[in-house]
Amino acid sequence: MSTREIRLSTTPTPEALAELRLGDIVYLDGLMYTAREGVYIRALEDKANIPMELPSESAANFHCSPAARINSDGSFDMGAVTATASFRFAKWLPEWMEKTGAKLIIGKGGMSSKDYKSYFVPNGAIYLSTVGYGTGALLGRGVENVEAVHWNDELGLAQAMWVIRCNRMGPFIVASDLNGDCLFERENAKIAENIARAYEGTKPAVLKRYGETDDRSEEVI
């Protein structure tokens, strides 16, 4: 397998998504928005109206809080941009996708193949992982403009909904495809073969902990 580089729109066609393979490197063009726990709770639990036309304006949900500021004249300065770990948002994502038609979920570390198969695939969505982590300065260079910041008063800078115009923003790695296959689980399986050798000679701690497993091929997320 060799690494392929692909330019992708933040409102991608089903055909463009079908082209993507696990491990492809992607650069994005178009509008993306940040949404994480603050936005999900406000939109889904508190039923606030989402202040964007989704998915026509953007089908790309970035799990991100940028290192950015709002200037006194209302303009924005965005420095570095990186993702936060996505697995914590599984609780809200099915409803969010249904409501917003998001096709690209972008974040850190991906989701489980169970998540992909149960609600990514039916919604025709895939997962893009940031690289590193994190290449904050490189991604920051891909920010052509900050178009708006929604819900800053309610949620604060870190949880607000930032609307970003991307110009060849990347790199991102394709971590799930339209089949619901999971790049990270594929890598886990390859690594699993060697785990026993690394642990050779060690023994379990004398004081156990509740919920503990001795199967290192399992994940803790």
Add this chain to the structure above:
Amino acid sequence: MISIDLIQRTAETLMNKAAIEIPQDYLDGLKEAANTEDGELSSFVLRAMLENYEAAKEDRRAMCGDTGVPRWFVKLGNGASVEGGMVALEAALRRATASATNSVPLRPNRVHPLWRTDHNNNVGIGAPEIEYAFEPEGDWIDLITVHKGGLFGTDYRMLFPSDGIQGIKRFYLDSLMAFGKRGLACQPAIIGIGLGGSKDICMTLGKRASVLRVVGSSNPDPRIAELEAEFKELGNSIGMGAMGFVGKNMVISCNIEVGYCHTGGMPMSVHAFCLSSRRAVARLWPDGRVEHRTDPDWFTPYQRRETVEWEPALEAAE
């Protein structure tokens, strides 16, 4: 007397440098890792990171969007005095943290744990942390800021003497496995291990081992230094690299610090200082001189002393 204005201005510069400039020792370690990495995806990740450090410096923007939870370590020579006293120093460090959060900009990461209140400036109850240490000689102060990510890669466990070195090894591997998958720990990292102390000090020792010791340093106890080398090797033999992809670089350096503990126990903590191992240091003198560096030089013989009295002559003879 060291001027409070100098302290605040220097602290702001340090916040900026820490967020933007990767320390040379870590950069060298990562370059070495990139040269040896043959996992295709892992190798891509390391090359992207090297490019990212350059981009951050060129553009003067933070290297990572998660600018961590900024904190301070302050060390004072025994003869140092600060204009306005230590309360003024704390105020200056809080002001510098707030002001740099806006000027760099950093991500305002600090919120109330329950009410999620965000002052948008990384200052709040207990934030930034400010820790102190002293040295027997000197009229300078060292300001050290560390911007460490805060969610994954850290764990604590009470082990016992009967667990032995094999037990330590196992918990170390467990921490790498748990947080290395999917790259949650943002490895390859500087792994800090704290052994001994009471529970809180055990965590503190491990944290300091990861953030206050540079890549290439070793513990002065030769048997601990051997363990450090062995553990680095062990971590890199799992077959896991950056982002949890197949690879052979998980650990850039493994630093172990110890403290005396309860006779029945052997508490252990593990910390991972990530691909954005951000620290910046400056020494300030009463005549207004400021010297910047990236090695905190925290663990001096005085910090690791084990006798009742401090007798440098005696230590030197050993």
